[in-house]
Amino acid sequence: MNWIILIIAGLFETGFATCLGKAQETTGRESYFWWGGFVLSLFISMYLMYKAISIGHNPIPIGTAYAVWTGIGAVGGVLAGIFIFNEPATFWRMFFVTTLIASVVGLKFVSA
Incomplete structure (x- = not known):
C-alpha cells in the first residue's frame, strides 16, 4: 500500500510542476487558478510522501x-x-527518461 501512496505522491509532484509552468504562462484570474493548483498539489504530494514513509508495518x-x-x-x-508545453522529444531526452524509469523500478525491487 505504501508504494501505491508513493506513486500517487509522485503524480501530484508532476501536477505541481505542471501548474507552476502554466501559472508562468498566464495572467489574472487564470494565473491564480494555476497557483492554487500548485499549492494544493504540493501539499497533497508532500502529505502522501510523508504517509508512505511512516505508515504500516513496512514503511x-x-x-x-x-x-x-x-x-x-x-x-x-x-x-x-x-x-503540454510543446518541448522537443529528442532521442537523448527519451533515452534518459527511460533510464530514469528503469532506475525507479529498480529501487522498488531492491527495497525491503
Whole structure:
C-alpha cells in the first residue's frame, strides 16, 4: 500500500510542476487558478510522501521514497513538457527518461 501512496505522491509532484509552468504562462484570474493548483498539489504530494514513509508495518525508507518520488516527478515533468508545453522529444531526452524509469523500478525491487 505504501508504494501505491508513493506513486500517487509522485503524480501530484508532476501536477505541481505542471501548474507552476502554466501559472508562468498566464495572467489574472487564470494565473491564480494555476497557483492554487500548485499549492494544493504540493501539499497533497508532500502529505502522501510523508504517509508512505511512516505508515504500516513496512514503511519505505526516506532515501528510497525521495528518489522514487523525484523520479516520478521528473519523468512526469518531462512528459508534461512534451505534451503540454510543446518541448522537443529528442532521442537523448527519451533515452534518459527511460533510464530514469528503469532506475525507479529498480529501487522498488531492491527495497525491503
